[in-house]
Amino acid sequence: MSSFRYLSIASLIKDRIKQGIYPEDRKLPSIRALAQELGVSKGTVIRSYEQLEDDGLIRAREKSGFFPLPQHLQRNNSKRPEAILSQQQKDALRPHRVDNKSLGIHIVRSAGRTDQVALGSANPCASFFGVKRLYRILQQQIRKELSELEHGYLSHYQAPPGDPVLCQQVSLQLAERSITTAPEEIIVTNGAQAAITLALQSTTKEGDIVLIQSPCFYGILQCLEALNRKVIEIPQSSDGGPDINILSSVLTEAQAQHWPVKAIVIQPTVHNPSGQSMPLNARKELLTLARQYDLAVIEDDVFAEFSEQSPQLPSLKALDSDNRVLFCSSVSKTLTPKIRIGWLVAGRWHEQCQHFQFVSKMGLPAHTQKALGLWFEAGLMKRHLRQIKRQYHQRQQLFNQAMAHFWPDNIKHISPDGGFLIWIQLPEKMNSLPLYQWAQQQQINITPGPLFSSQGDHQDYIRINFAMFQNQPEYLQAMDKLGKQIRYMTGQ
Template sequence: MMQVDTLYQQLADDFALAISHGSLPPGSRLPSVRKTAQSRRLSLNTVLTAYRMLEDRGLVVVRPQSGYYVRSHLPMLPAGKSCAAPGQAQGPAGEVLDLIGAALLAQQTPGYINLALACPKGGDFYPSNKLARIMGQVLRQNPGMVSSYALPPGSERLRTQIARRSVELGMSLQAENIVLTHGCMEALQLSLRAICVRGDAVGIESPTYFNLLPLFSSLGLKAVEIPTDPQTGLSLDALEQLLIDGQLQAIVAMPNVHNPLGCSMPLENKRRLAGLLKRYQIPLIEDALYAELQFTEAFAPAVKAFDEEGWVLICASYTKTLAPDFRIGWVEGGRFTEQIRKLKFSYSVAESMVLSETLGLFLESGGYDHHLRQLKRRYAIQVDKVRALIAEHFPQGTSATQPAGGFLFWVELPASCDSVKLFHRAIAEKISISPGPLYSPSGRHTSALRLSCCQPLDESYIQALVRLGEMAQDIMDEAAGV
């Protein structure tokens, strides 16, 4: 029999889905507590708890003596709203790299309220105590591990668990083909080194993960921006034309829970993308860093699941879900696995056996799935709360993505609001944000920004978000001569 907490959570999720799909539009009244209890055959307390959960998530408001009403919500970015055409192959602009440096500096400065942090902050987001106990167990049973060099291929236990979990994303990876890395960034770097040479043109999403840009610069690679839809991801029509014209040597993309958009590519698009890779024999580096944070119970598959000839290299890590300081990532390189294995040995040899075994034992214990369920539910609630705050406190005309998972979303301000100007004003008040041009090698997306909600939504966070909305309105008023 279902537990009571599952019943009220399920009821809240059902109403949240109806609200997001428009079946319950803004201003509409929810059925009374008594009516819902009767129609769903639930207790009054269960229904009341579900309605209060919706209120906590910012989806409904209660009106005394009247009931619960759907709150005015933040419009989603419409399908088809992306950069108009692919960009020219180019290295990241100097001013974009400077802006990235300024944003990173602000994020690292004590005393700032960080509204763009992509690193979950606080012990509530990680199973730190359990990992500490497991690490103690590893060291007690193998005290000589800390005085021995870790050697390739690294922890078999962890690689086996990664391979076992790959089934959840529709893949069938083998432990012997998985290379452990120092976080996902090293996995991306090794993959790019394995498939590219200086001067190559690499297709990227626009907007894209901003840390790719300094990485491209250091490797001497040129980026080609490909239009990316806020609901469906990478434009495959634009990509195919680039492939027909022979303009790309590789592609980097994040098809599941995109950073910064939060969207996931539809299943049929993933199949088509895999087919394009096979037809044109072009490698794709699939960044799956957030793939396990999809809000759906059953995960949407990776593009790698449809890869028949090894053209997809897939990368991920456990920094966002388990242990950021461990910096344990991995890559399965398809037909490029041997090159990646050699590059890993030449650059950093292997990953810590103590840390890898700790993660492997945690994954073996079965606690990871329970942890993920709790984490995803919390992020889904926090995304709703922050979107409700933006709807209430940001200028009229603001819209944002509705993430398919994780804790990041993309906010589009009205065109007259310059997000770089907003960034500098926010920094002056010790509020850190990530303006849109950070996510484009050519500095596009001038009225957009990325926000995150992977920290406690305390009063300081809420006040900073409200103040950011006020500053955005001030910039618009100045542009209008008000």
């Protein structure tokens, strides 16, 4: 692709350095000279030099140009600190299959019960103006289709990639986040999880290994289990995102053992369940490792619009220099999960993903796609996001106040970067599964930590959804009951 020409030029320069054509003690060709030699723009050469500088192969000297780094400095510059791991940790970082289907299905089904206090499932509040406006547009679209039906117009499949208006609007939305993609490169899916499934089907095969961050959204785990992929869980760093040093060590071991590691699934911004966002330098390091080990990077961006960081961190797709990031998102968290519309920007795997979508779905309902496209076209997204972010921030404050009042002092949590989920650590050695089972009997819905691991880890954690939380008796009574039960189970 012409937009990635600078990468091939960077590779050419790297080869010339290795061959001694560009000696260590000699200045590299000037930007102008190399641009003229290769018939490219000066901007392309600048990007090539910057890429090599990021990779630790050359360095810039002020007012002197670029120079190759000596080989011993190249090795030191590229070497990462080796993760110091116990044998138990090393054993946990070996490939294994996922097996949490029964627990996951039980929890998802229980979340749909209307007789419970909803603190568990990651469903947004649907009572906002933007959601109501979307349903009015949907009603108008259905009436239009009924009118067409009465006039004898034939119905048709909305074949992939999707409704043209919706794809155009998603393309414009992504452009505001520095993700440049043409409307025809967007594949409309049945939500973000369907997009992730398509991405996994296209980049991996049965028995391949997929890297995941731990904790990991249980929907991704269920998808990997259904597709019969093996996983390696990379522990989360304290700053958010997978621990890059451990990730590097795992990839080194995988290469030595000839493990078929093909992809990593990552939620870098407002991660579910932790609510944390991955730092910028870690995002760049992850992409460098992906290039080094030729991994597909499947980015789950479904909560990113909630981020409170200003300016917002770039997505992995926005940083993607060689089209290896498959970008998955939807409106299930920002609007409503009932619409079931998501999208996939599949990069170099576009054709495979579109084929899988066609043979498995043929297409999605045209009226919902058209309605969402018209909703975006009406310019409602920014106003809607301002409203829901303000409301969720207020509800988080109410929840924090209730937690401080009703729950023990030794409860720990990290304030999320945005959204409506909070990841809570219970008192030491407490198991959240018995607490979950007790809460079910009390008509209270929470989500236990082991659901977010393929190995049953995070037993002392629960995830809480505060999207609907208010200072109303049913919520305050639920918090009071949970606090008393936690004290009882820990002997406080």
